[in-house]
Amino acid sequence: AQKITQTQPGMFVQEKEAVTLDCTYDTSDQSYGLFWYKQPSSGEMIFLIYQGSYDEQNATEGRYSLNFQKARKSANLVISASQLGDSAMYFCAMREAPWGGNQFYFGTGTSLTVIP
């Protein structure tokens, strides 16, 4: 089974509007971390936001927020007030507890295009 599932290969959003990128995950661990990264065409993976499995509040970082629904095992990224520079690939990732092996599991990514 896939550890991380991103079902939206591509998304379009109008500039200044909000957009939600979906992510579901699969784990039997109680302790895990969820991350979102942005990858522009240059290739570098840029860390955006983190949510811990024990965090009761949804994480926020500027225009980014993470809609964490633990029972549904979803960790959707919300980008508010989209900007042209937000056009990029977005990856959802999960790290499980250390005894599960120290590696990140990445989804297949969502390509976001912001339209002027």
Place this chain on the structure above:
Amino acid sequence: KAGVTQTPRYLIKTRGQQVTLSCSPISGHRSVSWYQQTPGQGLQFLFEYFSETQRNKGNFPGRFSGRQFSNSRSEMNVSTLELGDSALYLCASSSLPTIPQETQYFGPGTRLLVL
């Protein structure tokens, strides 16, 4: 604080050759992970090093190897290159790999083209 650096940024090789890629983690970070990214397979984990020891390895053939030095810098080596090895190779570092919330920070990657 300087970010993760990778050298070289671009590389062109021919089939059968070998290649060595280098990664310098963020100062103070002792864990380095390597990933291969291709359009067809996405991001795939290669291996992770912590304190000069390989802790975890992905499902790649033995042609892919790595090591980590005492200053936490890491190298990965691919021998007998194949066309399918053409990819973006990303290195990531973190300071405390033993807790799930520890973030990995990525370098700019090395784009390898095998002809």
